[in-house]
Amino acid sequence: MAEYDTISKHLIQTYPDDFIRFTLGRADIEVLEVLETEQPTVESRRADSLIRVRIEGEDALIHCEFQTADSTDTPMSHRMAGYIGRAIERYGLPIFSFVIYLRPGAGRRDKGYYIQELPGHEVLVKYKVIRLSEIDGQAIIEGGHPGLLPFAPLMKPPSGVSADAWLRQCLHATEALPLDASTKVDMMAGMAILGGISYELSTVRRIISQEGFMDAIMRESSFAQYLTQQGIDRGREEGIRESTIEDILDVLEVRFDADAPGQFAGRIRAIDDLQQLKQLLRAAVQVDNLDAFQHALDAEA
Numbered sequence: 001m002a003e004y005d006t007i008s009k010h011l012i013q014t015y016p017d018d019f020i021r022f023t024l025g026r027a028d029i030e031v032l033e034v035l036e037t038e039q040p041t042v043e044s045r046r047a048d049s050l051i052r053v054r055i056e057g058e059d060a061l062i063h064c065e066f067q068t069a070d071s072t073d074t075p076m077s078h079r080m081a082g083y084i085g086r087a088i089e090r091y092g093l094p095i096f097s098f099v100i101y102l103r104p105g106a107g108r109r110d111k112g113y114y115i116q117e118l119p120g121h122e123v124l125v126k127y128k129v130i131r132l133s134e135i136d137g138q139a140i141i142e143g144g145h146p147g148l149l150p151f152a153p154l155m156k157p158p159s160g161v162s163a164d165a166w167l168r169q170c171l172h173a174t175e176a177l178p179l180d181a182s183t184k185v186d187m188m189a190g191m192a193i194l195g196g197i198s199y200e201l202s203t204v205r206r207i208i209s210q211e212g213f214m215d216a217i218m219r220e221s222s223f224a225q226y227l228t229q230q231g232i233d234r235g236r237e238e239g240i241r242e243s244t245i246e247d248i249l250d251v252l253e254v255r256f257d258a259d260a261p262g263q264f265a266g267r268i269r270a271i272d273d274l275q276q277l278k279q280l281l282r283a284a285v286q287v288d289n290l291d292a293f294q295h296a297l298d299a300e301a
Contacts, residue, residue, distance in 0.1 A: 004102060004197065005048065007150065007190045008066040012049045015147020020053065020062055022140075022148055023098045023130065030054040035061075035091075047083045052093070061087055061095040063127075068197060069106045076107075081114035081125040097127035102154055103197050104133035133198075137166065141173045146183075149174050150190035154198050167195060167207050175213070182220055188213055189221035244277040245269055251284040252293065260290060264297060 012019045016031045035050040049064040063083060071079060076099060084097050101107030107129055116123035137155030140148050149170065157166035174187050188208070195204045208214045245268055249261035271277055283296035 003193055004068050005066060007193055008100075008102070009048055011147050011150060011190065012051075012064060015145070016051050016062075018145035018147035019049075019064065020051070021145060023062065023064065023100075023128070024096065028056075032059070047087070050087060052091075059093055061091060061093050063087060063095055063097040065097075065099045066102060067099055067106060068102045070109065076110050077112075077114040077125075080127050081123075084125055084127065099127060099129050101129070101131045101133075102151075102194070104154070107131050137170070141170065146174075146177050146179060146187065149177070150187050150194055153191060153195045163199065164203065164207060167199065167204070168211060171208065171211055171213060181216075185213075185216050185220045189217045192217065241272070241274050241277060244274065244281055248277065248281050248284050251281065252290075255284070256290055263290070264293070267297060 013034045016034060017029075020029050020031065021027050031051060031053055033052040035052055047063060048066050049062075051062045053060055053062055065076075065080065065083070067076065070076070080097060080099065084095055087093075087095055099107065099110060099112075101110070108131070110129045112127055112129045114123070114125040132151055132154040133156060135155040137152045138158045140152050140155060152170040152173070153167050157163070157169075161169070170191060171188060174184055174191060177184055177187070179187075192204050192208055205214070208217065248268055249265060252260040252264065268277070268280065271280075280296060283293055287293045287296065
């Protein structure tokens with residue numbers, strides 16, 4: 001979901017040292033620059049995070065992709081091969097690549113490589129797979145890396161600690177950080193939202209309220225305010241989308257016949273892109289017959 005991506009990317013860009021120590025398991029790395037990740041292709045693709053670092057005097061790239069669930073339309077190995085290849089082409093540097101799976105159970109089939117075995121045209125691209133549910137969460141809390149704490153509820157709790165107790169422990173560990181109040185509140189907000197991956201949202205809200213953090217999160221967190229506005233904006237856009245769909249169906253019924261909307265309603269309602277729907281509305285008004293509208297629909301879908 002978009003909010004999980006937003007928070008994950010913000011955290012790695014704000015605390016790159018913490019993530020590099022987590023992924024590479026070493027602290028002797030100098031962060032040089034968080035790079036722009038838009039990659040120019042026919043279909044624009046944006047890697048989640050690309051960081052230029054210096055390791056033992058040599059420049060390199062650290063590349064991280066955050067995945068809530070398994071990649072289905074395009075296998076993750078294919079996507080990673082594309083990201084890695086384009087980064088090498090653009091920057092000409094060695095690259096350390098990681099996929100970080102957020103949801104428990106995700107990424108189990110990801111073998112961490114793309115391979116092509118055509119004789120004379122062999123290709124092998126490797127990357128590391130990290131499943132947060134397999135990471136020792138207590139070690140993260142004790143490690144002193146604040147950028148990782150919002151992910152801790154998705155990690156393995158100490159033996160004998162229930163899921164609810166673990167979330168409470170993560171919240172209080174965040175409150176105890178030697179950081180300013182607004183930063184801690186933002187981290188709790190990120191933890192609350194990311195926690196929705198593993199917990200029922202009602203459970204997260206209940207625990208945060210019981211621990212006395214909810215008011216501060218909603219009042220002071222830039223994360224919470226940003227995501228609230230995003231929700232309002234998405235709601236407005238969804239309202240426009242629904243209205244445009246109804247307008248298309250009404251025009252088809254008025255211009256052609258009462259059965260026309262039923263022929264196309266399913267396909268039209270499946271279109272999420274508002275601009276595509278606006279194009280179809282113009283087509284419904286302008287075309288001479290249903291065959292022409294069918295052609296316009298095929299072009300947009």
